[in-house]
Amino acid sequence: MKHEEKGLSIWQLTMLALGTVVGGSFFLGSSVAIRAAGPSVLLAYIIGGCLVYFILTALSEMTVANPASGSFRTYAEQAFGRGAGFTVGWVYWTGLVLAMSSEATAASILLRSWFPALSLPLLGTVIIILVTLLNLLGAERLSKLESGLAAVKLLAIAAFVVIAVCLVAGIGTAVFGGAGGQGGEVAAGYSVLTGEPWMPGGVGGIAGSMLMVMFTYAGFEVLGLAASETGNPAVTIPKAIRLTTILLVGLYLAAITALFLLIPRSLVSEEVSPFVSALTLHGLGWTGTVMNIVLVTAILSTMLASLFGLGRMLRSLADEGHTPVWMRDRSDIPYRGILVSGGAMLGALGLGLMLPQGIYLFLVSSGGFSLLLVYVVIMASHYRLRMRHTGSSAQRRGMKGFPYTSWLTIGSLIAIIASMPLIPGQGGGLAAGSMFVLLFAGLYALGRFRRRSPKQSRQPVRPLASVSTLSPGYAKAEMSEEWTDDKTRK
Template identity: 75%
Template sequence: MGQGNKGLSVWGLTMLALGTVVGGSFFLGSSVAIRAAGPSVLLSYVIGGILVYFILSALSEMTVANPVAGSFRTYTEQAFGRGAGFTVGWVYWTGLVLAMSSEATAVSILLRGWFPALPLALLGSGIIVGVTLLNLLGAKRLSKLESGLAAFKLLAIVAFVLIAVALIVGLGTRGAGPVGLGVARGQSLMPGGIAGIAGSMLMVMFTYAGFEVLGLAASETGNPGITIPRAIRYTIVLLVGLYLAAITALFLLLPPARVSEQISPFVSALSLYGLGWTGTVMNIVLVSAILSTMLASVFGLGRMLRSLAEEGHTPEWMRDRTDIPFRGILISGAAMLAGLWMGMLLPQGVYLFLVSSGGFSLLFSYVIIMASHYRLRKRHGSPLTGQHGLRGYPYTSWIAIVSLVAILASMPLIPGQGGGLAAGVMFVVLFSGIYALGVMRKTREPAGFRRQPFQVPAIMAQMEAAEELEGKKEQDTMNE
C-alpha cells in the first residue's frame, strides 16, 4: 500500500473538521448573532468565512512544510521559543477541556428530557467516558464515526433549507402569513448598523471554531501536501455555503424580532408554520452535533497533550510511545470528568467564568497561528512549502491578526463573555508564570544534575557515523 493510501483521507479529514465545527453554537447560539445584527449577520458570516480561509491557509502552509502532531503549538515554539509553545499548548488544552465539560452538561440536559430518572452527573460522566473510549479506537475508525455524525448534521441543515424553499413556494404554509420576500420586506437590513455586525462577530467566529483539528490530524494523513489543502478547500466551501444558505432561508421565514436566545431559531421558524414536531427532531440533531464536537475535540486534545509531552512540557509518564496517544486521550477524558464534577460543586458564577475561557482559548490560538506563520514566513523569505502560500501575504496576515484581536477585545460587550476574556488572560499569565518558574529552577540546579538535552535521531546518527569513521581510521593505521 502506497503512502498516499495510508491514514486519513481527504473526505475523512473534511468530515472530522466539520464534525468539530458544526455544533450547538450554530444550531442554538446563532440566535445571539442574529439578534445583534439582523439580516446583516449574513455579512458577518462572509467576513468570518474569509478570516477562517486566511487562518486555514496559513496553517496549511506550515502543516505541509512540517506535518507534526503538535501543529500550531509546535509552529509557535519554532517562531517564538519554548515558552510560547508551552503557554499556547496548555491554554488551548485547558480551555478546550473546560468547554467540553460544559458541552457534556448541555447534552445531559437534553437527554434528561427523554430519561428524567437519570441524574445529570451520571449522564454527563457516561458521555465523557463514551467519547474518550471511542477515541482509543484510532484515527481511521473514529473518522468513519465522525463522518456519519457530521453527515447527519449537514443533512439537517440541507433539510431545513429544502423545507424553507417548499414553504416559500407555497407548500404547507397553512395560511400562516407572509413567507419569503413578504417576510424580508418588513426587515431592516442593518438594524444595529456597523456596531451590530461587530457585536455579532464573536458568536459567528464561535460557530466556525474547531477547524484547527485539521492541523492536529496532519501527522495521521498519508500525503499531507495533497490531503491537507484539499480538505481545507472542501471544509471552507461546505461550511460557508451551508451557513449562508441556512441563515438566508431563516430570514425568509422568520423576522429577527421573533428570534429568541432561549430556543433554536430553526425550531422557531418551522414552528411558526405548524411544524412543531421539529422541536424533537432538532433536539436529536443538537445531541448528535454536540457528541460529534466532543469526539473530534478529544481527538485534538489527545494529540495536543502528546505534543506537549514530546517536548518535555509534561511529566515523563505522560509521554505516549504508540501511534494512538492513549495516555493523552485518557488524561484529557479524566480532566473533562473533573471539569464536569467541578461544575456540580463550584458556585455557578465561578464555573461559568472558567468555562467561558474555552472561546478565548480558540480565538487566542488563531491569533497565534497567524503570528507564527508571519514570523516563520518572514524568516524564511518565501512560502514555506516552496509553492503558493497564503495569498496576499503579509497584508492578509495583518488583516487577520487585527480582526481577531478586535473580536477578542469585544468579548466584554457580549453578555456572559467578559468572564471568558478575564479567565483566558488569567490562564495565559498562569502558564507563562509556570514556565518561567520552571526555567528559574533549572538554572539554579548544579550542572551535574541537569537533564541532558534530547538528541534528535539525525544528530545521533551523525555521532555514530563519526565514531565509526574514527574507529575505521584507527584500524587502518594498525594495519599499516
C-alpha cells in the same frame, strides 16, 4: 508509496473538521448574532468565512512544510520559542477541556427530557466515558463514526433549507404537515423582510455579531492536529481545507438566508434555536423533537472530534518535555493523552457540581478565548516563519496577499477578542482566558528558573540530550523549507 496510501482521506478529514465545527454554537448560538445584526449578519458570516480561509491557508502552508502532531503549538514553538509553545498548548488544552465538560452537561440536559429517571451527573459521566472509549479506537475508526455524525448535522441544515424553499413556494404545509402558523397562516418569502431594517445595529451590530459568528466557525484547527494521521499531508491537507471552507461557508449562508425568509428578527429568541422558532411559526412544531436529536448528535460529534485533538495536543506537549515523563506515548494512538484528557473532562464536570455556578461559568467561558487565541497564534507563527524563510517554494504557493492579509486577519481577530466584554456572558471568558495565559506562562518561567538553579546547572547535558531525542518536530524547524523544496522537485 505504501505509506502515502495509508491514513485519513480528504473526505474523512473534512468530515472530522465539520464534526468539530458544526455544533450547538450554530444551532443555538446563531440567534445571538441574528438579534445583534439582523439580515446584515450574512455579511458577518462572509467576513468570518474569509478569516477562516486565511487562517486555514496559513495552517496548511506550515503543515505541508512540517506535518507535526502538535500543529499550531509546534509552529508557535518554532517561531517564538519553547515558552510560547508551552503556554499556547496548555491554554488550548485547558480551555477546551472545560468547554467540552459544559457540552457534556448540555447534552445531559437534552437527554434527561427523554430519560427523566437518570441524573445529570450520571448522564454527563456516561457521555464523557463513551466519547473517551470511542477515541481509543484510533483515527481510522473514529473518522468513520465522525463522518456519520457529521452527515446527520449537515443533512439537518440541508433539510432546513429544502423545507424553507417549499414553504416559500407555498407547498410546505401540504408536504410536511402542520396546521398553519401561530395565529393563522404566516407568509414566507421576501415579504418577511418587508419593513425589516437590514442593519438594525449599524456597523456596530455587525461588529457585535462577529464574536458569535467566529464561535460557529470554531474547531477547524483539528485539521492541523490530524496532519500526522494522513499519508500524504502535502496533498491531503490543502484539499481538505478548501473543501471544509467551501462547505462551511456555503451551508451557513444558505441556512441563515432561509431563516430570514421564514421568521422576522423580532421573533428570534436567544433562548430557543432560531431554526425551531422558524419552523414552529409555520406550523411544523414537530421539528422541535427532531432538532433536539440533531443537537445531541452535534454535541457528541463535537466532543469526539475535540477529544481527538486534545489527545494529540497532549502527546505533542509530552514529546517536547512539557509534561511529566509518564505521559509520553510512542504508540500510533495517543492512549495516555486521550485518557488523561477524558479524565480531566470528568474532573471539570465534577467542578461544575461543586463550585458555585458563577465561578464555573467563568472558567468554562475561557474555551472561546482559547480558540481565538489559537487563531491569532497560527497567523503570527505563519508570519514569523515565512519572513524567516523568504523566497521558498512554499511562499509562492501559499497565502495570497501576504503580508497584508496576515496583518488584516491578525488585526480582525484581536478586535474580536477585545469585543468579548461587550457580549453578555463573554467578559468572563476574556478574563478567565487571560488568567490561564498568565498562569501557564508563569509556570514555564518558574520551571525554567528552577532548571537554571545552581543545583540543576551541574548536570546540563542530560536534560538537553533527553529533549533533543524527544523533539523531532522542533529539530525539523531549520530543515522545513529544504524538505518542501525537495518534495516540489520530485
